[in-house]
Amino acid sequence: MRALGVFTAPFPPEEFLGLVNPLSSARQLRGVVTRVTPETDHSTTIHFRPGRGWSAHAAGQYARIGVEIDGVRQWRSYSLSAAEGDDPAITVTAIGRVSQHLVQHTRVGDVLFLAPPQGDFVLPPGPRPLLMLTAGSGITPVMSMIRTLIPRRRDADVVLIHSARTPQTALFREELAELAQDNPGLHVVHRYTAIEGRLDLSSPAQLEATCPDWRSRKAYVCGPTELLDDATDFWRTFHAEDHLSVERFETGLLAGDAAGGRVVFEKSDKEAEAEGSTTLLEVGENAGVLMPHGCRMGICHSCLTPLLSGQVKDLRTGEIRSDEGELIQTCISAAAGPVHLDV
Numbered sequence: 545m546r547a548l549g550v551f552t553a554p555f556p557p558e559e560f561l562g563l564v565n566p567l568s569s570a571r572q573l574r575g576v577v578t579r580v581t582p583e584t585d586h587s588t589t590i591h592f593r594p595g596r597g598w599s600a601h602a603a604g605q606y607a608r609i610g611v612e613i614d615g616v617r618q619w620r621s622y623s624l625s626a627a628e629g630d631d632p633a634i635t636v637t638a639i640g641r642v643s644q645h646l647v648q649h650t651r652v653g654d655v656l657f658l659a660p661p662q663g664d665f666v667l668p669p670g671p672r673p674l675l676m677l678t679a680g681s682g683i684t685p686v687m688s689m690i691r692t693l694i695p696r697r698r699d700a701d702v703v704l705i706h707s708a709r710t711p712q713t714a715l716f717r718e719e720l721a722e723l724a725q726d727n728p729g730l731h732v733v734h735r736y737t738a739i740e741g742r743l744d745l746s747s748p749a750q751l752e753a754t755c756p757d758w759r760s761r762k763a764y765v766c767g768p769t770e771l772l773d774d775a776t777d778f779w780r781t782f783h784a785e786d787h788l789s790v791e792r793f794e795t796g797l798l799a800g801d802a803a804g805g806r807v808v809f810e811k812s813d814k815e816a817e818a819e820g821s822t823t824l825l826e827v828g829e830n831a832g833v834l835m836p837h838g839c840r841m842g843i844c845h846s847c848l849t850p851l852l853s854g855q856v857k858d859l860r861t862g863e864i865r866s867d868e869g870e871l872i873q874t875c876i877s878a879a880a881g882p883v884h885l886d887v
Contacts, residue, residue: 567593567594567595567596567655572657573594573595573597573598573657573658573659573660574594574595574655574656574657574658575592575593575594575595575598575632575655575656575658576592576593576595576653576654576655576656577590577591577592577650577651577652577653577654577655577656578591578592578593578631578652579591579633579652580650580651580652583635583715583716584637584712584713584714584715585712585713586637586638586639586647586713587635587636587637587638587647587681587715588635588636588638588646588647588650589625589633589634589635589636590633590634590635590636590646590650590656591626591631591632591633592631592632592633592656593631594631594632594658595658597660598632598658598660598661599660599661600628600629600661601624601626601628601632601661601688602628602661602666602667603627603628603666603667603685603688603689603691603692603693604623604663604665604666604667604685604686604688604689604764604791605623605624605661605662605663605665605666605685605688606621606622606623606624606661606662606663606665606685607621607622607624607632607634607658607659607660607661607662608620608621608622608658608659608838608839608844608846609621609622609634609646609656609657609658609659610656610657610658610659611642611645611646611656611657613641613642613645616834617657618641618642618645619642619657619659619837619838619839619846620640620642620643620838620839620840621838621839621841621843621844622634622635622636622684623635623684623685623688623766623791624661624684624685624688625684625685625687625688625691626688626691627688627691627692627695628688628692629692630691632661634646634684635681635684635687635715636681637680637681659838659844663685663791664789665685665764665766665789665790665791666689667689667692667693668762671697671699671700671701672761672762673701673702673703673757673760673761673762674689674693674701674702674703674761674762674763674764675702675703675705675755675758675761675762675763675764676689676690676702676703676704676705676706676763676764676765677705677743677763677764677765677766677767677771677775678704678705678706678707678765678766678767679706679707679708679737679743679767679768679771680707680708680767680768681715681767682765682766682767682768682771682791683706683715683716683766683767684715684766685766685791686704686764686766687715687716689764690702690704690720690723690730694723694727694729694730695727697729698729699729700727700729700730701729702729702730702731703731703733703754703755703758703761704720704730704731704732704733705733705735705743705751705754705755706720706732706733706734706735707734707735707736707737707742707743707767707771708734708735708736708737709736709737709738710736710738710739711734711736714734714736717734720732733754742770742771743771743774745774745775745777745778746774746778747782748778748782751778758783759783759787761787762787762789763775763779763787763788763789764788764789764790764791765788765789765790765791766790766791769792772790772792775788775790776788776790792841803820803879803880803881804817804818804819804820804821804822804878804879804880805817805818805854805879805880805881805882805883806818806879806882806883807824807827807828807831807879807882807883807884807885808882808883808884808885809828809831809833809885809887810852810884810885810886810887811886811887812828812832812833812834812887814828814831814832814833815831816828816830816831818878818879818883819878820857820878820879820880821878822878823859823874823875823876823877823878824849824856824872824874824875824877824878824879824883824885825837825840825847825874825875827879828874828885828887833887835847835849835874835887836848836849836874836887837874837875839875840875841875841876842860842873842875842876845873847873847874847875848871848872848873848874849871849872849874849885849886849887850869850870850871850872850885850886851865851866851867851868851869851870851871851872851883851884851885851886852868852869852884852885852886853868853882853883853884854866854879854880854881854882854883854884855879855880855881855883856872856877856878856879856880856883857877857878857879857880858873858876858877859876859877859878860876864880865877
């Protein structure tokens, strides 16, 4: 690189390598799509080979994925569904603009923008019996755990209870059936909510009928907010909350009782009236402002924006923030009066 710099000065050689190989960019981590596999009518698994700077993921982690849509780079967080040690993959269901774009338009050879894997929803150290409760696309991080654990540990002991609306919408159904048939340590139970209804966690009866020894297992839950809240209450009431690991990809926001107000986006020279129930991120996007964002649920902090003046309300906690120059998360904050933002 140092020798090449003689010929590329005043620009670093990485800039020119990026024209030949998009994975060599020193500024932005990227990955090239190597395989696209349909899972259901509305879900697809996208395999990709990351460029330099990627850290190998642990089973259960997620990563932020960026794509260009109409000339604007959009970011969302997705669980990595591939086994630990394999090239990464995401399994995407076509809900929301970015997910629909990925499912409908991703082709082999496309380049994805990436952020390194993160998250603490991972396998415990050492051998331990596990219970996995999942619903819908919440199975994706758990699938990474199962693909990692089952083929490599003869002593694995895993009970998976997965809820899907119908057999046709159940992700990885055939693969899970094959894994359970070949590995006696994996017990898979599918629950089809259109026929059987949701798993009842108001008492231990229904869970004990499927997994009598649930109290002796380390438990994981991932899925819609209702399942996560029900499971958290269940373990808190009938066992111990610290025996449960929860992966949340939605943030419960308070009912919007903030005052609302006029929001001025200084750098963009735009302004808009905001309701107290609408996040500043949505207000900006609706006004045509190119807002920084990532997960859109208060986790990744990619939306941090300086507050120049005014007051905002954190819709998760109800806390009012008003310090001039304070960095606020626009995806979980609403106007509590007139607001000026440095974006």
